[in-house]
Amino acid sequence: MYNIFSQVIKETVKITLAGQIFFNGSIIDLSKEIVVLFNGKDYIYIPMEHIENVSVDQDEEIIQQPTNFPSVISKDDKNDFSLTYMLNEAIGMYTEIYVANKQPIHGTITQVQSNYFVFHSPIYKTMYIATKHLKWLIPYTENQKPYTLTDDELKVSAKKGILPQHFEHLVHSMRDKLVVVNQGEKPYHIGKISKVHGAIIELQTARTNTTYLNLEHIKTIHES
Template sequence: MNNIIQSLIKEVVRVEVSGKRLINGTVIDSGSDVIVLFNGIDYVYIPVDHIQRFGIYDDNEEDIQAPSESPNITALENEKELTFREVLTQAQGNYVEIYVTNGQPLHGYIMSLMNDYFIFYSPIYKTMYISIQHLKWLIPYSKNESPYGMNNQTNLVQSNGQLLANTFKEQVEKFQNTIVVLNIGGDKSHIGKINNVEEQIVEIKGARTNSYYLNLDHIKTLHEV
C-alpha cells in the first residue's frame, strides 16, 4: 500500500495516464498497484504502472462530489488490499469500459483472465485478446446499464471452446496464417496476416506489401477479421 496515495484519500485529484489522458476524480481507495477514483459518475480503476503524474485538483471545475455508495469492486475480506488483478477477476462477466489504445475506449465484458492477457467481448469488435500490461483503466458499468442500449438480460456470449494459451505470446502464435487486426484499428494499428512469431518479433504480411516486423511488447490488442 502506497502511503503517499493513501494520504490523498477523499481528495479530488487530476491523474495523467499513459497516452496523455487526464482523469479527474476523488481518491476512494488504493492498493499496491491500483488507484480507485470516483469521477462524479463512475468508479475508475487505474493501474499505478500507467500513472505518469498526479496532483490535487484545486479547480474542480466539474464540481466532483464524493460518492454516495461504495464501489462494487473492493478488496476481499481475506486480502489486505486491492490489486489490479483482483479488479479484473471481480469484473469478469460484467459490463465494463476499458481503455487500451488509439483514443478508443472499449465497451463489453471480460470473458476469461489468463496469465498476462484477457479475453474481452466487444459488441463492435467481437472476441478480442488484450495484453494486461497495456490496459490503462477499467470502469465498471452500473448494475442497470448495458453498452449501446443492449438488452441487459441478453445472455453473455460464452467462449467458443477454443483452448486458450496461458500467455499473450502463445495466444498470438495461435493466429499464425490468420488475418488479424492489431491495436484496434486506429492510426497505430496493423492489419495483415501473421506469418511468424519468434521470441519478441511478430512478422506481418500486409495486403500488397512485403512483410514487416513488430515488437510483441507493443501489441496491445488482437482480434480476428
C-alpha cells in the first residue's frame, strides 16, 4: 500500500477513514504506518491502518503545496517514520487528535508508552489513549493555542510515579477508581472499576448497575 500511495504524492486526493470520515488534500509524506496530508491549512497525520480508501479527486480545486515544513517529518529512512516515532516527535506540541465520540480532543502529548500515550487536555485533564485507536493527529500552527489559553494556563503538572508500559496494565491499576471511558460516549462508560477479569473490565455505574467492557474496545480512559 505504501508503494502505491507514493504514486499520488502531491496530487489532490480524497481519503476515507473508518466511520465515514473524509479528508481532502495533498499527500506530502508517507511511510508504511503514516500518511501525511496537507489540506491547504493543516498537516494531518493519519495512521495507515484506519484508511479505508484513497482516490485521486479530479473535481477538487488543486491544493497549493505548503510553504512551511510540517512539525513532524520523516527521516531519510521511511521505515523509521512509525506511529510511535511520530507521537514521540509530537510530545509537547499543541495538537488536535481524534479517537472516539465524534469529538476531537485538543491539548498536548506528554508521554509515550509501549501501546498507549498520555495526553493532557484542558477539558479532560490527563487522558490515557490506546495508540491503535488514534485516527488522526493535527499539530497546531506555531502561534496557535487551544481555546486561546496562555502557556501558563496550559502548563501540565508532572504526575508522580512510574506508569505501566502497557495499556492493559494501566487499566488494571485503576481498579476501585472512578473513570470515564471513551470520553463518556455511552452511559455505561462512566463508573468505578470494581474488578478486572483478564480483558474484561467490570464497571459499576452511578446507580450501581454492573456493566462489562472489553478492554480491546477501550480507546481512552481518564480518572474522574
